[in-house]
Amino acid sequence: MERILSNRPALDPQELIDGGAGGEEEAGDGLEEDGEDVQDGYSEGTGECPYPAETEVKLEYPTVPIPIPVKVTVGNNSTSVRSHNTNHSAGNLSARAPKRARKRRANFPMEKLMEQFLEQSAQAEDNFYRMEEQRLQAEDHRREAEHARELHMLQMLGQMFSSISSARPSSAAAPSKPPTRPPVISSTSPSCTRGPAAHLRRPSPQTDCFTQQSQPLGTDPKALVFDRYYSLGSTSHRGMDEDILSLVKSTVPPLTSKKHKGQDGRIGIIGGCREYTGAPYFAAISALKVGADLSHVFCTKDAATVIKSYSPELIVHPVLDSPNAVEEIEKWLPRLHGLVVGPGLGREDLLLKTAKEVIEKSKARDIPIVIDADGLWLVTQQPSVIQGYQKGILTPNFMEFTRLYEALHHEPMDSSDYQRSVLQLSVAMGNLTLVLKGEQDLITDGNKVYSCSLEGSGRRCGGQGDLLSGSMGVLAHWAHAASTAGMIRSMNPSVVAAFGACSLTRQCNSQAFQRHGRSTTTTDMIQEIGSAFKKLFES
Numbered sequence: 247m248e249r250i251l252s253n254r255p256a257l258d259p260q261e262l263i264d265g266g267a268g269g270e271e272e273a274g275d276g277l278e279e280d281g282e283d284v285q286d287g288y289s290e291g292t293g294e295c296p297y298p299a300e301t302e303v304k305l306e307y308p309t310v311p312i313p314i315p316v317k318v319t320v321g322n323n324s325t326s327v328r329s330h331n332t333n334h335s336a337g338n339l340s341a342r343a344p345k346r347a348r349k350r351r352a353n354f355p356m357e358k359l360m361e362q363f364l365e366q367s368a369q370a371e372d373n374f375y376r377m378e379e380q381r382l383q384a385e386d387h388r389r390e391a392e393h394a395r396e397l398h399m400l401q402m403l404g405q406m407f408s409s410i411s412s413a414r415p416s417s418a419a420a421p422s423k424p425p426t427r428p429p430v431i432s433s434t435s436p437s438c439t440r441g442p443a444a445h446l447r448r449p450s451p452q453t454d455c456f457t458q459q460s461q462p463l464g465t466d467p468k469a470l471v472f473d474r475y476y477s478l479g480s481t482s483h484r485g486m487d488e489d490i491l492s493l494v495k496s497t498v499p500p501l502t503s504k505k506h507k508g509q510d511g512r513i514g515i516i517g518g519c520r521e522y523t524g525a526p527y528f529a530a531i532s533a534l535k536v537g538a539d540l541s542h543v544f545c546t547k548d549a550a551t552v553i554k555s556y557s558p559e560l561i562v563h564p565v566l567d568s569p570n571a572v573e574e575i576e577k578w579l580p581r582l583h584g585l586v587v588g589p590g591l592g593r594e595d596l597l598l599k600t601a602k603e604v605i606e607k608s609k610a611r612d613i614p615i616v617i618d619a620d621g622l623w624l625v626t627q628q629p630s631v632i633q634g635y636q637k638g639i640l641t642p643n644f645m646e647f648t649r650l651y652e653a654l655h656h657e658p659m660d661s662s663d664y665q666r667s668v669l670q671l672s673v674a675m676g677n678l679t680l681v682l683k684g685e686q687d688l689i690t691d692g693n694k695v696y697s698c699s700l701e702g703s704g705r706r707c708g709g710q711g712d713l714l715s716g717s718m719g720v721l722a723h724w725a726h727a728a729s730t731a732g733m734i735r736s737m738n739p740s741v742v743a744a745f746g747a748c749s750l751t752r753q754c755n756s757q758a759f760q761r762h763g764r765s766t767t768t769t770d771m772i773q774e775i776g777s778a779f780k781k782l783f784e785s
């Protein structure tokens with residue numbers, strides 16, 4: 247009722263006063279004619295609306311009785327006129343009409359006012375019910391639509407489940423295409439014959455512990471593809487995640503008070519020129535944050551001061567563009583456990599020539615080498631510089647991968663099948679470990695393809711690849727050391743390191759994004775290395 251009343255047209259009190267005044271005027275006329283006081287109509291009235299006999303007004307009363315309190319002000323006097331029950335009033339009105347004809351004439355304006363008011367009230371109620379009906383209809387439509395959507399989703403789910411259950415037997419029957427099968431990682435398998443130095447040899451199907459996936463390339467390259475979907479967030483893959491994670495964990499050297507500075511890793515970065523000072527810094531500081539004890543940057547003279555100013559923790563050698571650059575760097579090689587070539591190196595011939603010679607000398611010393619960025623430009627020009635080196639890892643982004651693939655295969659790669667392409671390129675590079683970075687990082691040593699798709703974020707700021715290569719430099723050293731010690735037998739240590747670094751980079755990205763959102767930068771990711779590492783490899 248409150249809502250009905252609130253819907254009624256606003257009555258201007260001034261109108262009522264004016265109406266009352268008009269009534270008085272007319273009543274005055276009536277008094278002259280009838281000799282009766284206007285006020286009598288009210289004082290004698292019973293509270294019902296008086297009705298003019300000569301005016302035919304048809305009132306449609308609402309079915310629900312509506313008590314309508316109306317306060318009418320006439321002059322200085324306030325008179326309450328109450329319509330208790332409109333039905334009741336109607337009956338009274340008709341019964342009393344002849345008796346009160348004269349008075350009604352006198353009260354005509356007030357009656358008209360009341361009549362209008364009642365009409366408006368009835369109309370307001372009608373409007374209310376009409377709107378309420380419309381609202382209920384709209385609500386019904388909404389419920390129907392919701393129900394239909396739920397049904398549709400249930401149907402889709404049903405279809406998905408039925409297709410999954412029907413696909414299972416056929417994929418099991420087709421070993422040449424095993425993308426959903428978990429990897430067999432077993433340190434006790436007798437077929438796994440990788441010894442401490444086995445990764446230095448080109449793996450053969452006979453010696454590889456993943457023999458059930460290994461087939462000669464050429465028959466059906468897809469048959470070699472082992473697609474491992476790595477997602478920590480998904481419970482369905484948790485068991486598989488732990489297989490590789492536990493391998494990475496096993497390579498992490500324990501923190502003890504028995505070691506001296508440098509024993510957990512001395513990493514060298516070959517890169518840093520006038521244009522690019524950030525990239526070598528990111529790589530070098532990431533290596534430190536992952537757990538290397540010392541991080542050396544070999545850069546050009548004009549980049550050195552800049553890089554040093556970023557961090558006092560880095561050892562910076564301004565030698566890359568000096569005439570005896572190779573000799574200067576070679577002096578340090580016996581002390582280095584891992585090398586990262588390329589971040590911010592630039593593409594000047596002289597610098598690329600120095601990088602090439604340093605790679606050759608590092609190979610001779612059996613140092614794990616990660617090649618990224620402009621180092622990959624060099625490999626594209628001269629693949630033999632790293633071809634077949636089992637402690638080498640290439641980390642191309644899509645663009646770098648495309649260049650490299652075309653340089654090796656003399657034809658564009660099949661962009662509909664990256665797993666096949668990455669596998670082919672690795673084989674062409676002598677089973678070199680390769681990481682094709684992207685939405686999923688595809689990792690292979692030419693035997694199978696591992697996919698690291700741990701959730702990162704949608705943020706693609708520059709330098710994430712440098713964090714990856716720097717941390718990979720350390721993990722590669724640890725993995726090869728663990729392999730030499732006989733702690734990793736079931737997998738290529740380069741692949742283990744690559745997988746660990748990809749997971750770490752993505753975890754850093756995810757954590758930094760949670761804190762900084764759109765404004766996440768590589769510096770923010772680097773700050774997450776400690777906790778991301780702990781979460782992945784120390785819990």
Ligand SMILES: NC(=O)C1=CN([C@@H]2O[C@H](COP(=O)(O)OP(=O)(O)OC[C@H]3O[C@@H](n4cnc5c(N)ncnc54)[C@H](OP(=O)(O)O)[C@@H]3O)[C@@H](O)[C@H]2O)[C@@H](O)CC1
Binds near residue numbers: 526590592620
């Ligand atoms: N703060 C610093 O100091 C940093 C320095 N850095 C250093 O910069 C040097 C040059 O490295 P780089 O990657 O920019 O050169 P390069 O490979 O020629 O790519 C150029 C073009 O390739 C494309 N493109 C790239 N990725 C792609 C993808 N995934 N998918 C598809 N396309 C892709 C893209 O083309 P666009 O979109 O512009 O057409 C892009 O512009 C190197 O030394 C590196 O270490 C960086 O580390 C960053 C932080």
Ligand SMILES: Nc1ncnc2c1ncn2[C@@H]1O[C@H](COP(=O)(O)OP(=O)(O)OP(=O)(O)O)[C@@H](O)[C@H]1O
Binds near residue numbers: 751
């Ligand atoms: N589309 C993507 N979705 C999710 N993560 C990605 C995506 N692309 C790259 N990454 C992550 O970023 C890492 C670095 O890849 P990116 O393609 O940025 O390398 P890059 O271009 O060499 O980097 P840099 O800017 O250092 O040169 C990858 O290892 C992966 O973890």
